[in-house]
Amino acid sequence: MFVRHAAAELLATTSHPAWNRFFTGLTGTESVLVVSAPAGLGRAWFAQSWPGDDDVFTVHVGKEPNFSNPGEPKTASSLAEAFESHISPAPSKYGDHCRAAIILDSPTIDWTALAAYDYCLARVPDLLLTVDEIAALSEGFSTVPLGSGNNHGDRAAPQELHRLTGGWLEPTLLLLREPSALDRAQVSILPFLSHWIDSQHNGWEIAKSAFLDPITTQTLSAFFSEIHGDPPLLEDLVAAGFLVTAEDGTTFMPELIRQALKTLVRQNDPALADDLVAVAIDAVAESSDLISAVQQAVAHRHWRALGTVLIERGLELFTTDARIIRQLLTVMPEKFVDQWLGDFTGAALRLLEGARTDGMSFVLPDGRLEYERDSVASRMLASTTRLYRNPGPQALAFGLIEVGYLRLAGYDEQAAAAARRLLTALHTAESQRRLRPALASVVNLHAGVALEIGGDPVRASSSYYAAFYHVEGTDHAFLLADSTSKLALLTARRGDTHEARTWLTEHEKWVGKVGWGRSMVTRNAQLARVFVGLADLDLAAVDEALSVLPVTPDQNETWQVHTCLLAMRSILAGRPQRALEVTNRMRYQRPHPSNTPLARALFAVTDRAAYITGAPGLTSPELAGTPPPVPELFLLDSYQALLTGDLGRASLLLSRARNGVDGDRWLNFATQLDIIMSDQDNEVMIEHLIDDIDSGHGFAVDLLVLRRHGILSDSHLQRLPEETRVRIAKIPKTHTDERIRPTLTPRETEVLDGLREGLTRRQIAEKQFRSENTVRSQVRSLYQKLDAATLEEALEAARRWGL
Template identity: 30%
Template structure:
């Protein structure tokens, strides 16, 4: 370092610009190593006197130091004096004299530009040789030196000359800063700022407010030389200052240091986004702080960045994170993708009674539920998700009902955040929905909407509104479904993560609405926004049903039937959820009767209003009016059932009463009243199939050309037009199966260990019964008859 720089202060050009050259007293208050004496010499030039009480000799008080300075001023009024003093009130009071000027500690710390100017000459000389056995440390840039030292002169000069002297500089800086800060803050609160990851007024308030009434501000920390403004405008603490203050606390009081880390992480989570707090906690290995952030903010992370939640869970040491609840939570978090949750389908046959993990989790949550709180709600949510992943869908619905009571109790005692309560109600609704308990699911979704609205949380409101739209669309409440779908769109516009997942319910709802409107283009437009085939979204059975309905009327019913069989075989256990059983059964039946109207089973695979209506209509087509009326009576007398199936059942009842004549005026008036009360074209579809009813329906309801066109595009099965089906023997069915697989007679004979002539005879018998002469005709007739 040049002798000229060594004699003068590197900050003098900047500092002197703000000083009065006519002053006779310069008060300098700064920490050791900051260049305070060099600043004093720069001000005095070749004359004047330095009074240095910065170290405060033993037995000397700040008042004594000030008295000596005043004595010098009185004895030598014509001599300029530079007084280097400790940060005491008396020193600042001295600086208020009319003939005095003040240089504060922060003024003495170098800027990035001054560091660059100061260290530039060192580029011309070789770096210091590394110690034996040590690798050379590369020279640091001016900004790196500044961020490491905060512009502390001793540190900058030492590290620029010897980049490997980091430990030496850190120790010296600690010895200089600690007593300096202690002068300003005898209670030690300012030291604690070293545990903060960022510095803003909000952060200081969040960190200190619960422990002291006098919360230090940024200005106070800057005056203490603990923080300084970076070129980008942010406040930072020098790396070595932070390290030394933290290390000092950890040596003196390790428990206190851990507590401060926890407080700092919690404060960061409150003023910033929780993900930043997670990263800070992991970097510091503050596991208690990480646990605190996760417990308080896991739901916020889940709705903004669940992959960060998974990252945090995996970082917690195994010795700290134990238990089946934590393991189950990890299994759920493993499904977090870039923009949605990719929940796996169960791979083992669900048996709740034999699932020991599920049983143990149930016991744990029951213990939590005895003390309703955020922890209890979180435990219940883990159980919900785990049960769904394992395929225990009905039990997940039971768990959702139990958890809703806990949410209510915790909310009454103000022991749960609205965001957590909203997320929990949302997931309860999902479990109840999948368990086929649609009315209870709607209640849970509405509760989630309430909690989301109370804090204007777009994710919760969007998801709840979308699922409400879907639930109402399934039940046929199309007008309500439209309203909820529109509301979901307004919330989705403000949702940052998982919009495709959150909005899936509203998309499916609109396709159901288009189906009720007999709107082919609307169905196609909605389906085009979804994957071509059902993915692993938890509403996949509804997607499969809608695809099959669309194909049954506008494509290939056989393709729809093949999809249902494929999904049942590849998702064997997921297809056992009550939602899947009901919707897939409906889709399968719709596809089957499109291929063969005689395929209506004597007993329904699922006793639902939708299937009973199909059964009643086909009974009418076969002339069995009494059977149709009996089936419709079951639907209309049941306490459960959505608006649309009941409306259709009433219309079919009127149709059955009029057989074989067209609908009368009274019947048409009843249909008009039903249709005017949120009716849809789907309600009229089966009535329209009889041409003798079309004029009456068109005139009474005032149907437009577009509506009649849609009704004409949809064709439903007519049993009376299908020839009687021949009964095939078991052997003939085996031959038909072989033909479908493209096997030759020789291959079929070898498989069954019979002669080729036997296969020929059975093939001839099969063709005769089917009334065909070729393989292609046999396959077509076999498909028509449901073989």
């Protein structure tokens, strides 16, 4: 019963600590105990713990018969030889009821040799000590418990020891006697492990798995896909005693076992061991915990492996917490960082400086930099052009750095162009190889922002949709929350309010699971809620959503949308002049950012809406310089022309707007203008707008212009939900210096037709089968609406208004 670190008295007077757990599964009729386990587990002690009236006859079976410890005198080269030479027939001194224990150095068992015997089998897990067994064993030692003085309670020392040794007897006994002897404990187990590895049919593959942490089916598969050999099963590792079951049912590799196995592998092949470190880091990053893989790379100072992980998965790490990458770059040797990032080093470091406690934060550019003189931008352009010829993850990562740097420097048009080149490279890469969904999603998200600010909303929209669909069905909470937030704002801003609500609902599913960066990914969604409130004419909801945002626009990339919403809130409150003050103040304070295509478009639409609703001091065609060619402006200009009586221009602009305007709110605004300008019966069109609101697809703003022009009758309003009626009534009437196009009743239109034919009042009455007094009353009403005192003035006004 050779156990190096146990006193003879302990071995003679007590059973193996794991015996009682094993013994409860015996029937009592067994005559042979087979122990398949390596030395170091107290296997002979375990065999002699078999209680009974007779001694236990022990035979050690191994491929090397001379490999036996003191106290194991009987050896055999095979299980069959053990039975033939030592057990059957049994030596007479043991009588007819001989009990024999056979200790196998190998997990391979000759089942045929056992067929004639009533046997029980103990494997490695049966001999490994549990936490409770370590605790019971420690009571026999006079040394201070390993966990003495800590706050973990009585079981802390046994639990820590179990995590360290896994219940292997020899190192456990040593550390119970000398808690600081960790190096000696590791050395003590090397011979046992080396012999046990050689006895396994895939022993050295099992040993190589010690470089992995965590060890799972996925990490093993990824690890062995890059090295020689087949991945062992988790069951093989458990059976060998290299993976141990914890109290919570999970498995782990004890630290002493891990370090000992690594030592043996490195001793056999130092170069292979170095390669295994890098391969293990890649495998863990590929299939398990990215942060754990990065931490292992830093701990081993394996910078090349870390660089590979950051190229392949850095963008995912960025969305987890960008500060991690910034910290990594500070611990990496500067020489390696320069070799790894090359021309992108400075730009990458500058971008990472924006990583804050809960997201990325930058100061808006002031326009002092000139793209043509920027050597960093020039070098990055040359590098990405070269990399995009055969794009992969590295090319896409560097392309994102280029786009980010250009945006940070205020080169918005160049950033949009770089984003288009990046998306082209992404499509090429996707057609050539399989890319990680998160990588494709991040590329689309950041390219979409550059395109949106750069005035390309169509491509930006496509990028945002692609960003979402790349990670749909995954658990990338950050990317799902960010993409749905951006889609909610984009759809709300273009007028697809119902779809915006859908994206807001989807956003709520994920935002609660976001850790770092939550406030960053919720900003767009919050702005979208303001748009939805405006469309519903729900000023309380608008104010509630705005209250979460800064009082004045901050340095966030969506500052121009925030400005627009503050101005629109003022317009709905009946203060159009205040709206103009908001946009003009931003133009003055932020001249360069205000000149981006997105800001110019938003401010132009806002200013035009303020002018139409009565803001004084502006001339209609020249609002803050030459306006951008935005389809929404055509609609507003059409309405303005309608108000001034220029129906020809109004119709022309409305036609042009319909060719480019998008979004239900704007299309329904166009429908309202159609109704106002048409002399036909538009009841069907009005009913359609009301039905949409009643079904939840339309919004109160879709009827606001009709209400202003008195086209909605009481019967129309009664069909609306009460809440919508109340909201429409609360909106203040707008005031404008221009006259609103008059709306005639059908009878007044018939009277006007008669006057154009040159008929007298009597002739009109006879032709329309009405009394002359009735016609006379309708003529007075017609003159009043046309602001005319004579027939000639009335006919001229009717012509001018297109009536």
